Amino acid sequence: MQNKCNLKVLYIGDFLKKNGPSWVDISLTNELEKINGLILSKVQINFKFDDYLNNISSNDIVHISGISFKGLCYMIVAKILKKKTSMTSHGSLKVTKKIVKVKKYREIMESSIFLFSDLIVGVSEKYAALLKSSYPKRQHKIKAINNGIEIQNNIQVMEAEISNNEKFIITFGGGRSDKGVLGVCEAIEELNKKREQRNKEYKLIVIGEDGPFTDKIKEYPFVQYKGFVNKKTVQDYILVSGLYIQNSWLETFCMSALEALHLEKSVILSKNVFLPIHLNSERYFDYNNKTMIRNKIEKFYEVKDENVDLTKLNWKISANKYLSEWSKLKNSDRNEK
Incomplete structure (x- = not known):
């Protein structure tokens, strides 16, 4: 049994869309909610602001997933209220603008969120390294926490419209x-x-x-x-x-x-x-x-790699690493006081 951690986290993410970043939010918070002593409050990123001042003031950590105006607003208020903040970066606009057109205001949002975050999580080791090189002044705040994957057994193949000749x-x-x-x-x-x-x-x-x-x-x-x-x-x-x-x-x-x-x-x-x-x-x-x-x-084609180890990629491991980093933030806040 896990010891109580006595930590309150407000998590602003997308729990509805079910695309890549949304699946991260859903899967990660499902595991976080199982941790004894962690009180997790979830806010849907594209819903209206509901009593957000009270939401922020009653939590130890404010965490946002991805880049959004709502997330930035929560983070600014959190800093005014002297709360610790963190964010998950699924992909940097500063990097992707080299190939995809990115609106200037979104670039400013990303830079601002990175500025106000006490912890920036890159979703893989290589991506965290890329973030550090792209934001050298923020590299001391950037940590790598791998996403998990959902391991399922006894998966049944669908009755697909696939011919054996294709x-x-x-x-x-x-x-x-x-x-x-x-x-x-x-x-x-x-x-x-x-x-x-x-x-x-x-x-x-x-x-x-x-x-x-x-x-x-x-x-x-x-x-x-x-x-x-x-x-x-x-x-x-x-x-x-x-x-x-x-x-x-x-x-x-x-x-x-x-x-x-x-x-x-x-x-x-x-x-x-x-x-x-x-x-x-x-x-x-x-x-x-x-x-x-x-x-x-x-x-x-049809030649699989025999030496792939996925055993260390699960959401329980990811959730515990987030918990560890959040606990460090809370303790640093106590030490500052």
Whole structure:
């Protein structure tokens, strides 16, 4: 049995959308709520402000997940009330603006939240290192806490619209420009032109939200564009695929890749995809390099990596690391007084 920690934390996050960052908030707080002595209050990030002054004043730590105006407001008030603050960074706007257009006010919000945070959590070791190099004046506040993954056993394969004569590949990112799905399509198109047996050409399942390249991606005859689907359906499509590929410009943790590895699927990744585990270096390629992508597909289709250890990636471990960092903040506040 865990000892009581006597800690009150206000957690501002997204518990409804169920995209990547939202799944982090849901999964992490589910584990945090099991900790004896930790009193966790949750605030939905896009709902109206309800009695937020009282919410902040009655807690020891104010934690926000991601970048939002509401989160910034909570953090400013928390600092006025001399409360300790922390935030989870799922991806830095200062970094991603190199490839994706970022509105200036959102950049200012990120810089301000980083300024007011006593603790900045990067969701993987490699991403935390990138944050430190991008924000050198804040590096003393940046810590790495890996996200967990949800381990499920006895998973049943869906009755899918998949033919035995088709070789399916799965990728994530929808039509977003930074996810590189269009580059994957171009590489597969070249591979299919070389294949002699047309009934065994590669097919591509595309998961994710729409973006500027959605219509172009849908034009490829071998693409099954699924858009945004629930977590169970994602797992189903991974199970019927012979290869998972992620050609992203940057992924700070890439939970879907880890889920594919857990399901014992072959995985190939852009070198900018950060995983908190060791993966054979041959499975990485330069971002959007079509020649490398074609070669990796041919080499690794249905060839899984046998040496992947995911045992240390679970939400209980992540929750306890957050608890440890929050306890340090509370104790430092006591020492200051």
